[in-house]
Amino acid sequence: MERRNSTILGIDLGGTKILSAVIDQEGRIIARDHSVTPAQLGPEAVIGAVIESVHSCLDQISLPVESLEAIGVGAPGPSNPETGILFTSPNLPGWLNVPIRDIIRDAFKIDTFLINDANAAAVGEHMYGAGKGTNHFIYVTVSTGIGGGVIIDGRLLTGAIGTAGELGHMVIDHNGPPCHCGNRGCWETLASGTALARFARERIRDGSRTSLLDHAAGNIQEITAKTVQEAAAAGDNLAKELIEQTGYFLGVGLTNLVNIFNPEVIAIGGGVALIGDMLFAPAFDVVKTRAFRSSCEAVRFVPAALGRNSGVIGSAAHALRKIRDTSSFSCK
Ligand SMILES: [Zn+2]
Known part of the structure; x- marks a missing residue:
């Protein structure tokens, strides 16, 4: 043909x-x-x-x-x-x-x-971006939620009716915060941008000492992941602690992915990933100490390459x- x-x-x-x-x-x-x-x-x-x-x-x-x-x-x-x-x-x-x-x-x-859409991004990264040339590849996007897609033997994992790969809804804490999907403690209720902002608002309401409100024009509702990132960059201790906590939960989910799928590459994208080292250092620490050693040694974590x-x-x-x-x- x-x-x-x-x-x-x-x-x-x-x-x-x-x-x-x-x-x-x-x-x-x-x-x-x-x-x-x-x-x-x-x-x-x-x-x-x-x-x-x-x-x-x-x-x-x-x-x-x-x-x-x-x-x-x-x-x-x-x-x-x-x-x-x-x-x-x-x-x-x-x-x-x-x-x-x-x-x-x-x-x-x-x-x-x-x-x-998240599976689409995984296929895009696999064919033309950070996963090019790999057979076992996972794409994770961390933004308001957490999404992604899993490529196994060069093919997208779709599942029986096409709904596989809902990475953001793996349960990390069975008694954790309620998720809009109806479950509790899903990965995205603990490690997404929305989660980071929610934890920040909770800590402010509990009376924690922080400059976070100064970065949100004094309005607690205006606090976003970006606000926390800015406050952390300016040295705010609570903001730093919250990003470290988000990194920790990110690492717990990544550990599960490493152990279950034994991928060659995990590419991470999304707005929250732009926080960089402050988020990824604690995340990778968790993977290093908790994932199967052999699977951990086989995987590379890279930034997603295709952006928006x-x-x-x-x-x-x-x-x-x-x-x-x-x-x-x-x-x-
Ligand atoms: Zn959920």
């Missing part, structure tokens, strides 16, 4: 923004569109905005839609990649069992594939991989 020089379109549908990008088969972005998600207006309006974003992306390089080899949609919530249905989304109100893959496919008459584009590149990469999978058949 003759192979064209592929152009694939990736869509990174988020709760606040829609990113569309045309990429080539080397993962390079040829055109990119960024727009706001009208999340509050419901599924129809959001899908309309996605379609508009795709058109504006293609218009930038005057590429006719028929030239695309495939479209990949990364969506923020549990979905079944086989049926193309997004079950629900914590970031998109009103979405329930939406057949988003088929809607997009019917709009453009191009093969379309659906993937969870990991989702959109990954959605396209996922579509490319799917097309290649199904087009590799030969009667020769």
Whole structure:
């Protein structure tokens, strides 16, 4: 079968923004569109905005839609990649069992594939970023929540109905803080940016001595992970302690990943990862002292390489991989 020089379109549908990008088969972005998600207006309006974003992306390089080899949609919530249905989304109100893959496919008459956004980023990093060339790779993003994806034997771990890889919901403390998923003590209730800010607010309410409020214009509700990072950089002891605690919990989760999956590389991205050494030194200490020695010696921790584009590149990469999978058949 003759192979064209592929152009694939990736869509990174988020709760606040829609990113569309045309990429080539080397993962390079040829055109990119960024727009706001009208999340509050419901599924129809959001899908309309996605379609508009795709058109504006293609218009930038005057590429006719028929030239695309495939479209990949990364969506923020549990979905079944086989049926193309997004079950629900914590970031998109009103979405329930939406057949988003088929809607997009019917709009453009191009093969379309659906993937969870965090899994998309994992595929993107695996094909074109920090995990390139590895067979056993894990991507972890630490931001408001914790997400990621697991690549085993070169393939994304999807599970029975496509919802595998919810790394942020592994239980770290069975009596821990309640999680929006209904469980308690999930990794993201202890080691995400939201958790860091929540712990800071709790400690201020308990009367701890800290300059944290000065970094948030005196308003406790304004405290974010970034506020804690700034206060720590300015020498605030409570802020330093809280980042160390977040690093500790980060390390406990990473230890589980090392022991369960024996990965070659774990790439860590997301806004909270930008805190750097102050967070990672305690995290890696935990991994070093608690993980199986042999598995620990086999893994490398690296920063994610694709930044904010990991989702959109990954959605396209996922579509490319799917097309290649199904087009590799030969009667020769
Ligand atoms: Zn949870």
